[in-house]
Amino acid sequence: MESLDILIPIAMIIVVIAITILLWAINNGQFDDLESPSETILFDDTKDKQD
Amino acid sequence: MPSNHCYHCELPIYSTVKWYATINGVARPMCCLGCKSVAEIIAAGGFHTYYNNRTQATDTANEITDQLIQELRLYDHPDQQHSFVRKTNNNQLEANLLIQGISCAACVWLLENHLKTIDGIASVNISLSSHKAQIVWNSEVIKLSDIMRQVYYIGYKCKPWDPDQQYNIQFHEQRNFTKRLAVAGIGAMQVMMFAIAIYAGDFSSDLSTKYLSIFNYINVLFTTPVVFYSASPFFASAARAIKNSTINMDVSISLAIIFAYSSSLWTVLINHSPPGVAVYFDSICMFVFFLLSGRFLELKARYFMYRSSETLTDLLPKSCMKWHNGKFIQVAITDLQPNDLIRIAPGEIIPADGILISATCSVNEAIISGESLPVTKHTNDKLLCASINTEQTIQMRVTKKSSNSEIAKALQLVNSAEQVKPKIANLATTIAKWFTSAVLLIATTVFLYRYFYADNALYIMLSVLVVTCPCALSLAIPVAITATTGNLNRLGLLITKSHVVESLNLVDTIVFDKTGTLTTGNLKLTSIQPIANTDADYCLKLAVSLEECYDHQIARAFKQQLNNSNDIFTVTARKNFVGNGIAGTINNNYYRLGTVNFASSNSKLEHPTTDGQWVLLTENNIPICWFNFTDSLRPETKNVIKALKGINKQIIILSGDHLNPVTKLAKELGINNFYAQKNPEQKLEIVKQLQQNKCKVLMIGDGINDVPVLSVADVSLAMGCVANLNTSSADAILIKNNLVAVVHALYLAKKNHTITFENLLWAGCYNICVLPLAIMGMIAPWMAAIGMTLSSLLVITNSLRLINKKFPNLSDKQHGKS
Numbered sequence: 086m087e088s089l090d091i092l093i094p095i096a097m098i099i100v101v102i103a104i105t106i107l108l109w110a111i112n113n114g115q116f117d118d119l120e121s122p123s124e125t126i127l128f129d130d131t132k133d134k135q136d
Numbered sequence: 137m138p139s140n141h142c143y144h145c146e147l148p149i150y151s152t153v154k155w156y157a158t159i160n161g162v163a164r165p166m167c168c169l170g171c172k173s174v175a176e177i178i179a180a181g182g183f184h185t186y187y188n189n190r191t192q193a194t195d196t197a198n199e200i201t202d203q204l205i206q207e208l209r210l211y212d213h214p215d216q217q218h219s220f221v222r223k224t225n226n227n228q229l230e231a232n233l234l235i236q237g238i239s240c241a242a243c244v245w246l247l248e249n250h251l252k253t254i255d256g257i258a259s260v261n262i263s264l265s266s267h268k269a270q271i272v273w274n275s276e277v278i279k280l281s282d283i284m285r286q287v288y289y290i291g292y293k294c295k296p297w298d299p300d301q302q303y304n305i306q307f308h309e310q311r312n313f314t315k316r317l318a319v320a321g322i323g324a325m326q327v328m329m330f331a332i333a334i335y336a337g338d339f340s341s342d343l344s345t346k347y348l349s350i351f352n353y354i355n356v357l358f359t360t361p362v363v364f365y366s367a368s369p370f371f372a373s374a375a376r377a378i379k380n381s382t383i384n385m386d387v388s389i390s391l392a393i394i395f396a397y398s399s400s401l402w403t404v405l406i407n408h409s410p411p412g413v414a415v416y417f418d419s420i421c422m423f424v425f426f427l428l429s430g431r432f433l434e435l436k437a438r439y440f441m442y443r444s445s446e447t448l449t450d451l452l453p454k455s456c457m458k459w460h461n462g463k464f465i466q467v468a469i470t471d472l473q474p475n476d477l478i479r480i481a482p483g484e485i486i487p488a489d490g491i492l493i494s495a496t497c498s499v500n501e502a503i504i505s506g507e508s509l510p511v512t513k514h515t516n517d518k519l520l521c522a523s524i525n526t527e528q529t530i531q532m533r534v535t536k537k538s539s540n541s542e543i544a545k546a547l548q549l550v551n552s553a554e555q556v557k558p559k560i561a562n563l564a565t566t567i568a569k570w571f572t573s574a575v576l577l578i579a580t581t582v583f584l585y586r587y588f589y590a591d592n593a594l595y596i597m598l599s600v601l602v603v604t605c606p607c608a609l610s611l612a613i614p615v616a617i618t619a620t621t622g623n624l625n626r627l628g629l630l631i632t633k634s635h636v637v638e639s640l641n642l643v644d645t646i647v648f649d650k651t652g653t654l655t656t657g658n659l660k661l662t663s664i665q666p667i668a669n670t671d672a673d674y675c676l677k678l679a680v681s682l683e684e685c686y687d688h689q690i691a692r693a694f695k696q697q698l699n700n701s702n703d704i705f706t707v708t709a710r711k712n713f714v715g716n717g718i719a720g721t722i723n724n725n726y727y728r729l730g731t732v733n734f735a736s737s738n739s740k741l742e743h744p745t746t747d748g749q750w751v752l753l754t755e756n757n758i759p760i761c762w763f764n765f766t767d768s769l770r771p772e773t774k775n776v777i778k779a780l781k782g783i784n785k786q787i788i789i790l791s792g793d794h795l796n797p798v799t800k801l802a803k804e805l806g807i808n809n810f811y812a813q814k815n816p817e818q819k820l821e822i823v824k825q826l827q828q829n830k831c832k833v834l835m836i837g838d839g840i841n842d843v844p845v846l847s848v849a850d851v852s853l854a855m856g857c858v859a860n861l862n863t864s865s866a867d868a869i870l871i872k873n874n875l876v877a878v879v880h881a882l883y884l885a886k887k888n889h890t891i892t893f894e895n896l897l898w899a900g901c902y903n904i905c906v907l908p909l910a911i912m913g914m915i916a917p918w919m920a921a922i923g924m925t926l927s928s929l930l931v932i933t934n935s936l937r938l939i940n941k942k943f944p945n946l947s948d949k950q951h952g953k954s
Contacts, residue, residue, distance in 0.1 A: 086347065093354065100326055100358075107318050116314050118263040124241035128189055 142167035143187070144175045144291070160184040174291035181253060183246055190242035200288055203484070206466065207455050208281040211296065216468070217280070220296040224272055228258055231280060232297035233269045235262060235287060243292070250290050254278065266307075268297055295454065313369075313435055317428050320366035324421035326358045331418035345409070352404040355417040363397050367424045369431070383572050389427065391576070392601040396420050399594055429929065452522060452538055456480065456487045459531075469538055476534045480525045489521045489536040500524040527686070527712065571903075575600065582911055600910040616895065616935035620888045623939050627880050628872030629853075636867050639851045640885035645831040646780060646878075647823060647845075650791035650798060652838035653855050654773050654805070654875075659693045659765035665744055666761045675761035679753055681705040682720045682729050686712065690751060693765055717751070729753045766797070769804070776875040777805045779943065783882065786831070790819050790845070819845045836870075836878065853878065883943040891938060895931045902927050 110116065143157070143164035155166040157175040166172040178186055210216055221231045238244060244262045247269070251260045256277030261270040271283060287294040299307070330351045337343025367390075374390040377383060400415040409415075457464040459477040469487040472478065477493065480486055486499070498510040501523040510526050513519060519532055521541035538544060579600040586593035620637050624630075631637070648654050664672045676694075681704040683691040707720040717730010728735040732743070735752040736759050743750040744762055753761040780787055789810035791798045798812035811822060823845055826833050835849035846852035846866050854866035855873055870877055906923060909915050915923070 086344075089347070089350075093350070097354070097357075100322065104319065104322055107322070108315055111311060111314050111318065117311075118265045124189075125245050128185065128242070128245045 141165070142171050144171035159187065171291075174289065177290055178246065178250075181250055183249060186242050186246045189245070190240050200285070203481070204288065205281075205285065207453070208284045210281075210455055210466065210468065211284065212279050212281050220298065221280070228272050229275045229280070230270065230272045231283075233271065233284070233287075233294045234297050235267050235269050235292050235294050237292040238262075238264065238267050240264075246290065247287065247292065251283070251286060254283070254286060257283065269294070310435060313428070313432050316366040316369070317425070317432055320362050320421065320425040320428050323358045323362040323366070324418070324425045327355050327362075327418050327421045330355055349404075349409045352409045352415060352417075355415070356401060356404055359397065359400075359417040359420055362421050362424055363393060366428060367393055370424075370427070383569055383576075388572050388575060388601055393420055393424065395594070395597075395601070426926065426929065452487055453485050456484075472534050472537045474534055474536065477531060478534060479529060479531050481529050482525055482527055484525055486519055486521060486523050486525055486532065488532075488534045488538050489541040490519050490532040490534045492517050492519055492530060493533050494529075494531040497525065497530045498527045500526050575907075578907075578911070586913075596910070596913045600907070616888055616892050616938060619935050619938040620884050623884060623941060624877070624881055627877045627942070628870055628874055629877040629881050630869045630871050631867070636851055637885055637888050639832075639867075640834070640881055641889045642832045643785070643834040643851060643882065643885075645786040645788065645826055645833050647788045647790050647826075647833055647835045647849070649835075649837035650789055650793055650801060651767060653836055654769060654789070654801065655767040656770050659690060659749065660768040661693045661696070661763060662766045663764040664761065665764070667759050670760045672761070675753055677704060678722060678727060678755075679729055679761075679763065681707050681722060682710075682718055682727060685710070686718065690749075690765060694763075725755050726757075727753065727755055728757075735759070769801070770873075770875060772874060772876050774805060776879055777807065779879045780882075781806075783879075785882070788822075788826075790814060790822060792819075820848055823848050834878075834882075836875075837866075879943045884938065884941055887941055888938060891934055895934060898927065898931060898934075 143159070144166060153165040155169060155172045156163040157166050157172045157179065158164075159175055159179045164175065166175060178184060217231075220233070221229055224230050235247060238247070241264055244264050248260045248262055251257055251271065256274045258272040258274065259270075260272075262268070273280075273283060284294050334343065334348065334351055337348065370386045370389050370393070373386040377387055396416040397420055400417055400420075403409065403415055452469060455466050455468050456472070457479040458467045458472065459479070460467075464479050472488050478487070478490075492513050492515055494515070496512060496514050498512055499519065500510045501520055518535075520543070521536070521538050522543045536542075579597045582600055583593045583597040586596055617637055621631055624637075664676055666672050666675050680694050683694045684704060684707070705722045707722050709719075709721045711719045713719070713730065713734060716734035717728060719726070719728045721727070730751060732741050732750070732752050735754045737757060738759075741752070741759060744764075749765045751763045751765065752759055753763065777787060787807050787809070789798060789802055789807055791810070791812055792814055793812060795812040798810055802808070802810040811818075814822065823833055823835060827848075827850070832851075833849045834851045834853065835845055836853040836855070837846055838855040846854065851868070852866045853868050853870055855870050868881075902923075906915070
């Protein structure tokens with residue numbers, strides 16, 4: 086149980102980092118358009134194929 | 137019936153196919169040169185898979201006119217650019233543009249890939265949901281106007297990104313909501329993790345007090361931001377309600393959160409976490425998370441509805457020619473002031489309200505009045521913003537700029553009408569108010585009773601407070617109506633009065649106007665009657681040659697007859713007598729083509745019949761041929777009437793036109809009830825009579841001569857564009873001029889009613905079942921939280937089913953879009 090004395094603070098720090106990154110991503114507009122990436126990854130990149 | 141459809145825009149092609157474009161080795165039919173050029177550019181770039189991937193058809197391609205290219209060059213000036221262009225770190229420029237015409241993800245793919253192939257472009261990012269394009273480019277290699285021109289080349293339109301106040305507010309609201317949701321979600325997960333440890337410790341009874349305290353302190357740490365940041369919208373709304381001396385459901389939610397949080401905080405900080413005493417941090421976090429997700433979905437529905445009605449505002453051109461210091465210069469229309477003199481070329485849109493200065497002209501005010509035939513304007517007549525100048529260059533003195541114009545005022549009317557709550561939703565909020573008060577009363581009673589006579593008072597009270605939240609009532613009905621309205625907007629039906637969705641469900645009789653509603657209001661050449669042995673084809677060729685460079689209704693009807701555009705006569709000495717006809721010389725003969733009195737000096741001549749519009753062609757003052765023009769049915773009319781009959785609606789035609797054409801039309805459509813030659817008062821009487829016979833009437837007209845009738849009908853629909861409101865008091869507008877929207881609307885109204893009923897039923901049953909259980913103490917706070925938020929989510933998701941619904945057998949792709 087003594088391991089928890091280290092692990093819990095580490096977990097909390099990781100969570101804080103995660104929230105910071107998440108908030109940055111939202112501010113950067115990563116979550117604005119959730120529909121088109123799901124479709125565009127299926128499209129072929131024909132330009133590359135021709136080259 | 138057309139058997140060919142344009143491969144690019146998917147609209148039907150009525151005559152023989154004149155243009156083909158080779159895409160991926162196969163020749164595909166095209167409806168016009170515009171679509172053909174766009175398709176060829178797409179094929180040349182190797183992007184033909186666009187046609188396989190797209191889920192919706194694109195709009196018909198535009199013509200790249202010189203005026204357009206000139207207008208785009210305006211955007212190369214730095215002072216025009218400051219609002220939407222900025223410098224990036226590597227000395228490049230970044231512009232935000234709004235792209236119009238995007239219909240699905242394949243469009244985004246096509247645009248991004250096509251633009252990336254252009255020299256000088258560093259990056260292109262286009263958002264499907266907002267249609268915003270972010271382009272970074274090197275200004276020494278390519279100009280912004282060239283980039284914008286490329287967008288037009290592949291069939292889209294673009295303009296500077298200039299969102300209005302409302303859009304900005306909504307955009308930031310959505311971002312903030314996402315952040316709150318994220319914090320609540322992560323908080324909930326962390327707290328749950330420690331809470332399970334505590335529950336496990338409870339179960340096995342070997343959790344030391346030291347670790348119990350530690351876990352609880354951590355829970356406090358994670359729950360605090362959830363309560364103070366994520367849940368703040370609820371507190372704000374509750375505070376507003378209390379300030380207005382009313383109670384809404386956010387009040388009970390806020391109370392639940394505050395009680396749970398403070399009691400748990402007290403247990404941990406003051407009481408030092410005695411084992412066996414419940415704390416509610418996990419419930420609070422999950423509760424807030426679920427509630428926020430419900431609100432988030434509702435926000436997105438509202439956002440979607442707002443965005444789908446955005447396209448109304450870009451009817452106007454960006455620039456016009458203004459008289460300044462002795463010559464005409466190009467200025468942005470936003471810079472126009474009253475008393476400015478401006479010049480408008482034929483085919484252009486009039487950019488402001490004003491007075492005609494030059495000689496008699498002809499304008500098309502369909503966008504304002506719904507009247508699709510052009511109107512003659514004399515000097516000093518009023519000209520309306522957004523009407524189209526049809527025949528010749530005119531000069532106008534501005535009286536009101538576009539932002540103050542009649543059409544702008546009408547648009548504001550539409551926006552404000554959208555804010556008014558429908559009657560049923562208000563009923564629901566009233567129910568919610570009484571219900572919440574009752575619940576608070578019950579909760580307090582239960583608390584006092586259990587505090588003095590039993591145990592677990594706080595626990596039970598929290599359950600009661602949380603579980604009986606009337607979210608379903610207050611949330612779901614507006615969301616259903618929002619979803620329906622948003623869907624209808626997309627289908628081309630713009631609702632301006634709030635009762636439309638509920639009233640449409642009660643309609644059993646549909647009354648149609650004829651001209652401009654069932655028919656297109658555009659003339660078609662239906663008969664050629666040569667006089668005394670002249671050859672019909674020869675007469676047609678003469679007429680077409682004379683009409684070649686004009687753009688009015690009759691000219692277009694003649695030009696439709698052209699099969700081979702090279703084979704016409706050369707015409708000299710053309711003259712246009714506005715409102716009467718045209719004249720010209722071919723092979724040394726003087727021809728006149730127009731009204732009887734204009735074409736021939738013999739006033740005794742009469743039209744062959746009274747149907748339609750007759751035009752006379754005379755050669756050297758000798759009549760040689762009659763041409764007849766009639767109005768043609770809209771392509772979708774037959775199918776729409778069939779569908780409406782299929783859902784058992786009584787159909788009536790009410791027209792001011794002569795008996796013969798109305799009878800002919802009614803027979804063609806299989807309608808037995810029709811009235812001809814009725815003036816507005818008589819139309820009013822007929823509708824009133826129907827209503828006295830207990831019919832609920834939906835009236836569909838084109839606004840201009842139907843004003844009294846439209847205001848009397850239970851639900852009224854006007855054809856044509858936006859500002860019909862000012863003149864016609866209609867409840868809704870068919871902005872795409874496509875009658876198919878009527879069928880969809882009736883179907884959607886019925887679905888809305890069903891879904892609202894389902895929502896109310898679920899909300900009622902849920903609350904009735906759960907409240908006794910809560911009072912008896914059989915529901916833990918966390919069960920209550922899940923139950924309530926899940927029920928709200930269920931109700932909202934049920935309402936969202938309305939967003940994409942359409943009448944099953946009819947699609948507006950099949951029957952053309954305008």
